[in-house]
Amino acid sequence: MIVESGNVRRRSTIRLSASDLEAGYALACQAVIEGDAAILIPEQEAVERRLVTDKTARKVEVPFAYDPIRDQTIRAFDLALDPPTLEDSIDDLSRLERALATQGIFNLDVPLPLLRELGSKLRDAEWNVTAIIETDHWKRNTPRLLDLRVLKELGDLSLHGIAIDIGTTTVSVYLVNLITGEAIDTAAEYNGQINRGEDVISRIIYANKNGGLSELGNLVRKTINDVIDRLVSRNKVDRKQIYKATVSGNTTMMHLFAGLPPASLRLTPYIPTVNHPAPLLASDLDLNIHPLATVDLLPSVASYVGADITAGVLASGLSEADELTLFIDVGTNGEMALGTKDWFVTCACSAGPAFEGAGVVCGMRATRGAIEEVWINTQTFEPTYRVIGEVKPKGICGSGLISLVAELFITGVVDKGGNFVVRSDFKSDARPRVREGEHGGEYVVAWANETDLARDIVITKVDIDNLMRAKAAIYAGFTVLAQSVGVDLADVQKLLVGGSFGKYINVEKAVQIGLLPDMQWERFNFLGNTSVLGAYMALLSREARSKIKAIAEKMTYIELSADNTFYDSFTSALFLPHTDMTKFPSVEAIWDNKEKQEVW
């Protein structure tokens, strides 16, 4: 924070530079306000609406040939009942069941709220009704009545569902027409829990506090309801005609959403309460859709391999792959699966939030004002950058950081160890781009006067170390997965990248820092949010739903903290791009070429 006036005692200044202090910066968590004071929260710290979310949402294709009769568990049955007489005086429910039996529906479960309305609904409709029925779900074979509507209303019959992905940072929702299968609209919003902690670990800790669990649960449910509000109002859909929801997300998000205490997820041996909860009701979870709607939480595999991965493995196509395929979903955590249609292994590595712009001095989320890509001139070492929203920069987001570190490395500003190289040509400048900061070397990406800030935007040696640990953890994950099944990473024929992160990074740069394996371009596929896409497929089709279940059951989970080879692999990867350059031939080629140039 910036102290504009008043008395504020700084209990620690260890992460602040002299110029920071001069500019009035203080660490908010270490500040004691000792009287009236005017405090400014720098813009890059405030949560701001991402530029993506709704506007950039692309049209989603129906993911397969959809037949609502064959695929869908939510069905509408038109019924013309015989009115009761003294000779035919069976009870109302039996009359409904008798009519449904002619359409192959037996053993109907009628929830109490509907039973209470049954008599008046049948009579008001003069015995001509449309019964909305969930015919089955993966945990139960018997049909369940969801709604009774007057048959005449049939003209405007609509059956809707929603597919939800609860990300640690962003909640994405598809509104789906269950008759056509079409995703008629999509929307996204920051997860309302974000102010209670940036990553899953801090959320778990927060949930452990008194009232924390219900607070976090309420926050994410409110976020989902807000997104639903937006979707139903702009598409003029009756929220009470949303009869089904599928939910994907990492294991922590699923726990918090369902109100399950997540404490044991972060304590060894990392145990979830449940990986695959039975379907719940919307009313259990305060979702503002039909209260009897089924809410189907997709299966997780372990504490750090969630439904986002099992859904992603289906949506990405890994589960149908003939060739060796690697699927990764990089968010706050790096989660990945390796396999073919016949087998998968999976693991998760804690990348930390560096790739989301947190834990980095000038880091920020990928919102307006974030530097998202950087190029460094190989002669002058001067940077050029692109800013989201084409405004003055406020900080650097994850893709910008990857791009920046790759450029610093390729141009020789930093060495393989991530250390700034002291070279005379850096000093010849009027204002050196590489300089000694309070915490060691740093590179100035943007001078203060180019920015919206009172100070320069820099990347420090400490930031680079953070990023290297993050990318090393992910690369070590690939290595351990491959070793666990005795294959070589080089044998991977396809790399499927899920997550919105994957949509914006420059693959070449990601390979150059050693975040992604070095392979031919055509083998990379960037798929966007595979988690919500998997939820959408599960919403449409019971076959897709059982495939995800089968994926979860088939997946072998490798717990990296229990794996002896992980630490070695991690250490080997703590270089740019890696200690073993032969694993990165394209980077090696640039390097060789560069060295040749310098020799010339």
Add this chain to the structure above:
Amino acid sequence: MIVESGNVRRRSTIRLSASDLEAGYALACQAVIEGDAAILIPEQEAVERRLVTDKTARKVEVPFAYDPIRDQTIRAFDLALDPPTLEDSIDDLSRLERALATQGIFNLDVPLPLLRELGSKLRDAEWNVTAIIETDHWKRNTPRLLDLRVLKELGDLSLHGIAIDIGTTTVSVYLVNLITGEAIDTAAEYNGQINRGEDVISRIIYANKNGGLSELGNLVRKTINDVIDRLVSRNKVDRKQIYKATVSGNTTMMHLFAGLPPASLRLTPYIPTVNHPAPLLASDLDLNIHPLATVDLLPSVASYVGADITAGVLASGLSEADELTLFIDVGTNGEMALGTKDWFVTCACSAGPAFEGAGVVCGMRATRGAIEEVWINTQTFEPTYRVIGEVKPKGICGSGLISLVAELFITGVVDKGGNFVVRSDFKSDARPRVREGEHGGEYVVAWANETDLARDIVITKVDIDNLMRAKAAIYAGFTVLAQSVGVDLADVQKLLVGGSFGKYINVEKAVQIGLLPDMQWERFNFLGNTSVLGAYMALLSREARSKIKAIAEKMTYIELSADNTFYDSFTSALFLPHTDMTKFPSVEAIWDNKEKQEVW
């Protein structure tokens, strides 16, 4: 009511005698209070605690050889789980399921509230737990988790259930130990709905008013909770360890209890919402027992043949009978079933509340101060009577009315048509017992000075007509049932009488007025509350439960209002005891004997 002082305008006095008016009586429903007034509600009108209820409850025997493992659906499983490790890191629920699988429990359903506590319960118990599970019920084969308790608590393991009979007048509850099968205590209370209407028809009408349905539902649920409070507190049972309830009662009571609108029950063609609802949860019905406890509503057959009859047919033994057997349960309605173990027919006739003391000038419920039996001297025609509680009489209850009318008939004070016989010997008395009242003839049972009232206790011609219609309806029911299957009432080998009414009436007198068929004494069985007994059996054993279901399915219901022979049978029975005296040989013998005496 009695107006003690003040201005009260009587809009109608049609049912009041001159002496009533002199004594200050007014019809409350026809009175306009025109200023300050002091009003007395005569004691016999106020609802008073019946002398029966708890104190006279007899010890209930376990109704069959009970084996909790074989018979009971609520079971406790002791589990020593392996604590999780990095190598054995399945989720908590799968760990529980794995242990249960070794005891034959698969596909466990874990309700969300329990899932939310699962992790902490397992860890607090250090992985040694007792799982309380409902293994199945008639509608569902999969087991459901109800509770998890620390294994060490096993010393005080208790599993309880309750069997409930919701009568129109009285709610009876058994508290049952599900391990031993013993009914450890029983209690009863007036149905809290009683002030909203004496009989099912007035309750249905009340339920139709705005808010009436939820009011009546809340009232009966409060009554049940009050009785449960008494049972758990005096037996030191933890109400949260009551895991199951079975509920019996007539169809209207079941509807009101479950919150189902009863309107269509009383409108032709008399259709219930549901005869056999799926089991509900205690929390759905606000019962103060374990919130996840199953509440199993026993099946009805039709709007006026309820679970009290299906449960009664089992509890009475009719469903196991080799010989032709008639089962009747006389309350406000007369419900009856005729059959053997292989078949049953059933019907209901609206007897009206006369047998419960209502609709009769000096009628009252069978509480303290009610005349419950009367004898009339054949020479002097002077009565002797017995009063409940051995106090001064306030009125006449149902059994007293039956006894009184039988005596009037046998002694010749009234004739076969129920008319008072004008005879000289009645007039020779200083004060005539038979006299002309405001509404025709009446007989004085107790002079005012013998009573707690300001007036004589009498039975009028109008009262006798009411009682004759009630008994004729019931007898006509028997006749129609027998005719419907082509048997003769005289062929009935056993008459099983359920209901508390049956416990107090004098059979001989009931036969003499033609309420019950004339058969040998040893063929009568008075069984008390067969409805709650059936609920108790269903609570204990899944076999008993499926027998009741089979009874309901097997029963052929005869709708008397659609039966052409009913009216004829009713008219024939509108005499004392019947137009056809050959059906009542024992009464004919008395009559013949009497006529012979008079001839002498």
